[in-house]
Amino acid sequence: MITMKDIVREGHPSLRRQAKEVPLPIGEEEKKLLNDMLEFLKNSQDEEMAQKYQLRAGVGLAAPQLGIEKRLIAVHFEDTSGKLYSYGLVNPKIVSHSVEKSYLAGGEGCLSVDRPVEGFVVRHARITVKATDMDGKELKLRLKGYPAIVFQHEIDHLNGIMFYDHIDEKHPYKVPEGAIPIE
Numbered sequence: 570m571i572t573m574k575d576i577v578r579e580g581h582p583s584l585r586r587q588a589k590e591v592p593l594p595i596g597e598e599e600k601k602l603l604n605d606m607l608e609f610l611k612n613s614q615d616e617e618m619a620q621k622y623q624l625r626a627g628v629g630l631a632a633p634q635l636g637i638e639k640r641l642i643a644v645h646f647e648d649t650s651g652k653l654y655s656y657g658l659v660n661p662k663i664v665s666h667s668v669e670k671s672y673l674a675g676g677e678g679c680l681s682v683d684r685p686v687e688g689f690v691v692r693h694a695r696i697t698v699k700a701t702d703m704d705g706k707e708l709k710l711r712l713k714g715y716p717a718i719v720f721q722h723e724i725d726h727l728n729g730i731m732f733y734d735h736i737d738e739k740h741p742y743k744v745p746e747g748a749i750p751i752e
């Protein structure tokens with residue numbers, strides 16, 4: 570099982586590299602990795618497991634955070650309406666996005682960043698993501714709100730981008746006119 574020792578932290582080169590596309594159909598090894606990543610997220614959100622294995626809670630994880638520079642991500646969370654988002658995705662791509670922006674009112678955290686970073690991370694309010702899931706099915710997801718933020722955070726990891734790259738250092742809480750806060 571994946572634990573915190575498998576997650577690379579700031580300064581590790583994998584976090585600043587461009588991850589490589591994964592040839593389809595994915596192999597058993599990549600399928601197992603996506604399952605292990607999903608299992609980590611579920612464990613990290615379970616009080617007992619998180620306590621037992623000292624896991625930090627997360628709703629998304631990208632393969633470069635394990636030092637594996639492949640375009641693979643896993644997300645596991647429910648949105649405010651209770652809809653479950655639980656995916657192991659291969660080569661996810663944002664194919665279109667809104668002009669409108671949004672941001673998490675609580676700021677963002679990252680399992681590869683062992684320090685709180687102040688400030689709002691301004692992202693696209695709505696995105697359309699195309700990807701292949703771990704069973705080889707082509708997906709097209711239209712996302713807004715919290716799900717849109719999580720997917721952008723994880724896809725950023727595939728391009729060597731950290732959430733704080735989006736924070737304006739001089740005005741960390743400045744947001745563009747009309748940007749939507751997500752509580």
Ligand SMILES: CNC(=O)c1cccc(C)c1Nc1nc(N2CCN(c3ccccc3Cl)CC2)nc(N2CSC[C@H]2C(=O)NC)n1
Nearest residue numbers: 614626627628629673675676677678679680686718719722
């Ligand atoms: C510094 N301020 C903050 O962290 C922050 C502070 C307040 C509010 C928000 C909203 C913040 N922001 C933030 N909170 C989260 N969680 C909330 C708690 N939750 C969780 C915790 C326990 C059990 C189950 C679960 Cl579900 C896990 C997820 N996750 C992310 N991110 C950024 S997008 C990828 C995602 C990620 O998985 N990060 C590790 N940001």
Ligand code: NI
Nearest residue numbers: 678679680681
């Ligand atoms: Ni992260």
